[in-house]
Amino acid sequence: xxxxxxxxxxxxxxxxxxxxxxxxxxxxxVMLSGIYSLLSAGLLTVMDAVDVAFTEASVGAGxxxxxxxxxxxxxxxxxxxxxxxxxxxxxxVTLTGAVLVYGTLDMPPFGSPDNPIHHHVADYYLEESYxxxxxxxxxxxxxxxxxxxxxxxxxxxxxxxxxxxxxxLLARGPRSPRTTRSGxxxxxxxxxxx
Amino acid sequence: MHDRVILRIGTKMLxxxxxxxxxxxxxxxxxxxxxxxxxxxxxxxxxxxxALVFGLESATKALPHKVVYVLAALGVMIYAGTGYVTMxxxxxxxxxxxxxxxPHHGQHYGILAVxxxxxxxxxxxMVAVFYAFAGRGRAER
Numbered sequence: 001x002x003x004x005x006x007x008x009x010x011x012x013x014x015x016x017x018x019x020x021x022x023x024x025x026x027x028x029x030v031m032l033s034g035i036y037s038l039l040s041a042g043l044l045t046v047m048d049a050v051d052v053a054f055t056e057a058s059v060g061a062g063x064x065x066x067x068x069x070x071x072x073x074x075x076x077x078x079x080x081x082x083x084x085x086x087x088x089x090x091x092x093v094t095l096t097g098a099v100l101v102y103g104t105l106d107m108p109p110f111g112s113p114d115n116p117i118h119h120h121v122a123d124y125y126l127e128e129s130y131x132x133x134x135x136x137x138x139x140x141x142x143x144x145x146x147x148x149x150x151x152x153x154x155x156x157x158x159x160x161x162x163x164x165x166x167x168x169l170l171a172r173g174p175r176s177p178r179t180t181r182s183g184x185x186x187x188x189x190x191x192x193x194x
Numbered sequence: 195m196h197d198r199v200i201l202r203i204g205t206k207m208l209x210x211x212x213x214x215x216x217x218x219x220x221x222x223x224x225x226x227x228x229x230x231x232x233x234x235x236x237x238x239x240x241x242x243x244x245a246l247v248f249g250l251e252s253a254t255k256a257l258p259h260k261v262v263y264v265l266a267a268l269g270v271m272i273y274a275g276t277g278y279v280t281m282x283x284x285x286x287x288x289x290x291x292x293x294x295x296x297p298h299h300g301q302h303y304g305i306l307a308v309x310x311x312x313x314x315x316x317x318x319x320m321v322a323v324f325y326a327f328a329g330r331g332r333a334e335r
Contacts, residue, residue: 059235063238063320134301137225138226141223141229141305146304153273156269159315159316159319166322167326170326
């Protein structure tokens, strides 16, 4: 039954992906990518990765879709026709894909429980986390916030850096013509008042 | 947007529940799925919904740009600060065992503190990015 669910969701994922490629209406593409995220969240739930599914549903299907719609409001709804046939990009993509597939041939079998990645520190985390953390049942939280707290601090910093980049690119945009026109005394304007 | 009664009333009814659910996800992260990242996004989603229905001006009146930027930075400071506190108490960086007499309680406090940092940053960042996109479209019209 679980396998049946996997197969159905995977087929729907593939269909959604093909529809995203085929459509030239960007609004439809954004909506379909939201659906794609929601289907991925469903697939992750079926595979018992509820924490990841939760993130995918809220970030991928929720906030990302809103931000993409915000972008569409700026750039318009219709995809422009490509000016020439994309032959060279096709060759490059095919070659890169072939090299990547070749690179996976040496890797341990996909999804096998004997893979080294599942026995480096994962065994310790799974067996001892309840005892170490004084009864926190969610191992994902223990790993994320305590065992690997240093990594999560890096992730938090990355998110913060991302917003700094977005603000540098976007938030000052509409203001800049006025600042340059104001004679010699160009006032420094932070993104806070944009 | 004044004529869309169902949309306005529905949004007003939904937002408190979205906020409470975000808090539930935040503080229940130790026991069920969820944690700082998800809670921050859901908390931000409530404000995004408010801004979509009632307009960006109303949203920035309730939650000004400056507050959002401060929150985004504050979260990282809370997280790193927890690390410095544990160092000051004689442990390693982000070694929560020293936060309380019982190392198990220390782990609980430590995880609570860093999750608070994560939720603050993620909330601030998501709302700030949304403000940036929505505000730009408005200003150029």
